[in-house]
Amino acid sequence: VKNEDGSHSNVASNRTISSENSICSLNDVSQRPLLSTCAYEKGNIFDKCLFVLTGLSEEYRRELSLTIEHQKGTVVENGFSSLFGLGGENNSCRIFWKDRRFSDYKFAGLITERHLRSPKYIETLALGWPTLHWKFIEQCLKNGKLVAEQLHRFLLPSGESHRLSIDSNSRTGVIKSNNVFEFYMNLTLGLTLKCQLKTRPVRLRNYSVVIYGKSDVDSFIKFIFHTFEVYELTQFDDQQQLQYQSLNRSSRARSRSSDVATESIDEQTITQLQKLCPSSNDVNVLIYING
16 A cells, blocks of 8 residues: 555454445455555455355465455355265266255356366366456456456466367467356346256267266266266276176177277277167267276
């Protein structure tokens, strides 16, 4: 804060500025936010809003979290997947709210400073929720409300697409936009997050997914496939388990498509995995190599 004599002094983070224009800029000369030098009156700007923070320094993440909570917002420490359970009736591949209180919230978004490939970021994309630059929080504070109408100004891309890249040998792909049209329209209609989940586009209901292998991201992978509501999800940890299951289930002819990274798995294993998938011409097989 600049004093009348030209010197500068800090404002304690737990102190409230009572003037009408009490909101300070969150930027320093390097364009990184400095919430510790600003203070905000308590309010309800982020009431019934869920946020996940990632890709930020620990100091700023802590300050930003306190600011959001100061405005009655909720910060989810372990990512959005921690709010959901997996499964449903008849072992269906669905997600459900562990705490139904959050299902009545109106907004959810991830806050960071650039697009990432972290589990938290990808979980948010799978849910169809926005990934936003931290300046979105700043704009909400300046306007004194959740600036839903300005959502696209702060929307970060979904990532890089190597499928669209001209140079197949390039390590970087083409930046791909993040489609949150359904979320935005539902938000403007005042729908809750419970309704958001029910109305979002689902792309994998006609896929039977087989996870082959085991890794430290098993729970993350299963959450993603449950979010897409696949027809069936099966996992085989290794070849030994696969052979055991194959011996205890009759062989069935296949007439439908199968997607798999063939360079990572032998043809015999692919055949075994296909035989263990449900027999239906309306269901495609997707084999995911895990590990």
